[in-house]
Amino acid sequence: MLGSLARRSAAAAAFAIAVSSLPALADNGTGDVLQNQILPGANNAIKSAMDKPKPGKVAQAPPVSQQPVGPQIGLPTGFTYQADLSSAYPYGNIGTYGKGWLMGGGDLSFAYGFNSTTRFVASMYQLQHWPQGFNTGTAPVYLQGFRNPVGCADLSGGNACGPGAGRNINVATKDTFNVLMLEKLFLIKSDKIPGPGEIPIVVSPVYVARSGLIGFAPNHNDVVPFTYDLPDGPVENIPVRTAQYYSVAITLPFLKTPKMFGTFTVAPQWLVHTAGANSGNSMQVGQVLYLEYTPLKNTTLFFEPQSARDYLPTDPYPEHLIAYFLGVSQRMTKYAFVQLVLNSGAPTNLGPDGVTGIKCLTVQQAINNACGLAIGGLKATQLQLQFGIGSPSVFPL
């Protein structure tokens, strides 16, 4: 009993931790939400449902490798919570200024399960990243009218190049996601389904409101001068990390053995409204594949490739983000876990200018540090370390 719960909890914890680390790693926006908020609960419910003893076999002693029967099938019921702190170390060509452990984010999640098939979740999580796309080493500087960069800016406060030499632009970004979600577990039954004759599926309608903080933003928010149309601009002040999404995630399993588990999630999504450079609001479909291996009862390895979509005010078109997450999670105590995740990802539809740059309307703006930034299409590689606690129902032991 304890062992089986431990395995499940480790897996669930792995999901939760992996999810919460994803956004910091690749800044996947809705992909982050998929990972941090939707998949853990959905995977947990599916796994629980698939572990449900089959009729007529209850009296049989399960084999050693088989998942034992748990006391609770499906989604956790009642009030549950989860909290964690995390920090990340960025990799890639990000220069020396941003090289170092990033200040971690805090995550909070509260949920209430009405029954084993219906649960409501309200959560907030934060993540920090230092985008490689704005890599803090040097960034090209464009002036209006010039086709190509006229020079570069040393973002580290050094004097590597100019114009803009000596200026120190702190592009450290901290994103905050607020998520409201309803989880609904369905069991699709059919005699044609091999094995237990049923497949659990979780459908999760989600509302996400994200905002952010850019290090150099003058008002301690994410409103900074921005241009998406290099080299010509114009430069506008817009909240570059603020957006709201609707999404409906559908998660279904494709693998279940005593030590392995896999699900596939598709999540159609829409912006609540367009903003900034957004040119339209057609449905975008994110996809996540999740594979885990549990060699020991408190240890879980997982690999998660995904094709997510992000659509920030800086994006004229949705970003197609291809990313992977490779991690290991270890439950330390009944309520505590630690997890290490390597993540890397980048959008596949970068603009012709490589997306990043500094755009000044006039040379004076270059002097006054009032240039627009082009940040769209972030690429990031990070190693995430996370410590968390959670109620047993979320991280069952």
Add this chain to the structure above:
Amino acid sequence: MKRSYFQTSLAVLAMAAMTACGGGGGSAPVVPAAQGAHTERSSILSRIVGLGDSLTAGYQSQGFLGATGVKNPLYPGQQVPPNQENGWWTLLDEQASGKPLDQAVAQEYDPSVSPLPLIKGPGLNNQIVPWNNPFFPFGLLKNGDVCTDNNGFNQDAYRFGTWPRVRMNSKSTTIRNLGIPGITMHEANTMTQPQTNTCKALPGIPGLLNMVVADESGVYWPVLGNFAHLEPKLTMVNAAASLHPTLATVWLGANDVLKYMGSGGRFHGGDNSAAQAADDLRGTINAMRQAGAKVVAANLPNVLETGYFQRVTIAPNQKACAIRTYLSCLFSFAGLPNSVITYIAKKYGLATPNGCLPASVDKPCGYVTLAGAIEIIQYFGLSGQIPDLDCANPAPHCKAVPGSGLGGNYITPEFAGKVQSLNDAINQGIDDAATQTRTPLVDVQAIFHGIASGNPNNPYFRAAASINPGVCCTLGYLYGMLSFDGLHPSNTGYALIAYDFIATINKAYGTHIPEVDVTAAYGGTRCSNPKYCFPDPYAPPNDIP
């Protein structure tokens, strides 16, 4: 002795420039001529609009001036020649006006009706003018700080609120020549305001960028100020479109090459590939077409074949000086020995022992720029020493930064190859855009390359050399095709360009614009008013060897 001759000859040249007495003389040209403007004006000629840079603006000798009667302080009794009214676009507009030339020319000078954004005296930037000085024949019109000279005349041009001060016709509604000196191909489509609003050097910005942004920033408002109502979408192209031209001339790209060259290759902001140039030019052409215009475009001359670039190969004889530009020719006038050239060529790696071909990518030549040559002459004349061309301010024991003089003072063969490569790429882009949009193209490159060839069988060389046989005109520095800055055409050079624009327009669109009389432009006889029509101030005197 030689120094004395140098001074004398250039002084004569200067006098010719100011008094409209020198240089002229009219031998029978090969170039056919017509004496009057067209009487049956085609509808596509009713509103000709010019888009371009300094070449379209009529810029000469590092100055931008429309006013007449501006006194030359360096040569008492002489006047500074205006240039806007002598550019090729102006000549085209006159020829296509359908009016008698006397009237057509007078209208270009008349602030109340002129299509030119006429600049008051002393003119913008700092024109090179003849100098009544026993040691040096040229000088700059404005002494000291050009930003504060004449109560900040240049500075006023940088700001929207003060630009009217520099214009003779600041409230004009007839402006159709929108050439902005210094502008690049992309800027023509996108630049909505000057890069800077100050004439002074920008604090915290490397000198290179100061140099790059200075040109167009100081003339943007004086040219486009009358179109400010188009803000925030005011660009040269949008201003031109707002005029609904019937015929638009588009000649851009020279500054994409010159800014790269002048920065020693450190500036990459301009178009740097055929694809970028074609993309920008297509944008300009399409905008003009959408505005209802027929369009004619032009490609670029090889900038390295202009007089600004002084080859370090020793000229084989004096005759060669009239064909191409050699540093030894200028030094010969100034009395500097060829050993100075040998020293300079060796020190900065300019020599090409196995020979070179001008405007070649594979076998390029090394050059000292006109600016570098003048610096050497002045420094040598004062101290008897050769200046370090890698010093920002040459002086004994100055702190040189090796390579920093590249582009400004000298051009190594390797860099010359890169400049020519960019020149070729821009021209390829222009050709591509013209072909794709079926736009008639004036092959300026072929014209100037032909003249630079010195080949008597080349029709362009033959035409130029026949303007005043034995005297004028060739691309050798001070031999008539170019103004004192060595880059911008003389009155005669502009007339030759106008001639080919007119020929291309007539052929492409079936118009009958009478051809400009190049020889008359050289001799100053296109009209009867000597205030407006005077012998080419940049043509060599008749007694030049």
